[in-house]
Amino acid sequence: MKIQLALDRLTKEQCFDIVRRTSDYIDWIEVGTGVIKEYGMSIVRKMREAYPQKTIVADMKTCDAGKYEAMQAFEAGADITTIMAFSSDKTIQDALDIAKRFNKRIMIDLLGVKDKKRIQELKALGVDLVSLHIGKDMQETISFEKDRFQLVEGLSGIEIAVAGGLDLKNIPMIIKNNRPNILIVGSAITKAERPNEIASKIKELIQ
Numbered sequence: 307m308k309i310q311l312a313l314d315r316l317t318k319e320q321c322f323d324i325v326r327r328t329s330d331y332i333d334w335i336e337v338g339t340g341v342i343k344e345y346g347m348s349i350v351r352k353m354r355e356a357y358p359q360k361t362i363v364a365d366m367k368t369c370d371a372g373k374y375e376a377m378q379a380f381e382a383g384a385d386i387t388t389i390m391a392f393s394s395d396k397t398i399q400d401a402l403d404i405a406k407r408f409n410k411r412i413m414i415d416l417l418g419v420k421d422k423k424r425i426q427e428l429k430a431l432g433v434d435l436v437s438l439h440i441g442k443d444m445q446e447t448i449s450f451e452k453d454r455f456q457l458v459e460g461l462s463g464i465e466i467a468v469a470g471g472l473d474l475k476n477i478p479m480i481i482k483n484n485r486p487n488i489l490i491v492g493s494a495i496t497k498a499e500r501p502n503e504i505a506s507k508i509k510e511l512i513q
């Protein structure tokens with residue numbers, strides 16, 4: 307199981323400071339959508355330069371122009387870029403083709419997906435990595451619920467990431483019951499007074 311640190315709603319300086327303090331405990335570094343909107347692809351490039359050994363996820367949340375945006379992310383040094391599950395199959399296929407060409411990966415963000423059928427369709431397109439995601443706004447109205455995993459129950463051949471409100475309280479339950487491949491953790495680490503302590507505790511939990 308891997309830890310993906312999500313850098314959202316932070317300045318560039320905060321992003322680099324948090325990664326510096328937590329890099330021993332995390333596996334993947336996600337440059338969040340808002341951070342990319344603020345600083346563009348240059349922050350992905352700088353993260354790549356600073357952490358050549360880490361997997362860099364550009365959370366582009368692409369929903370159109372799949373080829374172009376996947377290329378932007380990979381050319382900036384990302385290993386993985388995100389595409390929304392509701393995008394057209396053509397967008398997803400184009401992005402997958404580019405990923406293949408660059409020897410990189412696409413993570414499909416399942417935000418808003420309620421039907422297992424869409425996941426079967428994604429699998430048929432060649433998707434092998436999805437994230438079960440409860441968005442920031444929805445986190446204010448619903449707490450973390452185990453139903454979230456029903457969408458991917460019985461699914462094989464696809465890596466599962468889980469995102470949205472993960473913290474030291476719910477991670478033990480997720481590890482015990484669901485064993486996803488990747489835990490995407492943002493605020494629980496980035497808003498902590500001592501991010502390294504939280505990241506190291508999460509690492510201990512998965513070990």
Ligand SMILES: O=C(CO)[C@H](O)[C@H](O)COP(=O)(O)O
Pocket residue numbers: 312313314336338339365440441442469470471472490491492493494
């Ligand atoms: O994609 C995201 C927001 O759109 C975040 O990366 C994801 O929700 C994790 O952050 P947090 O742990 O703070 O919920």
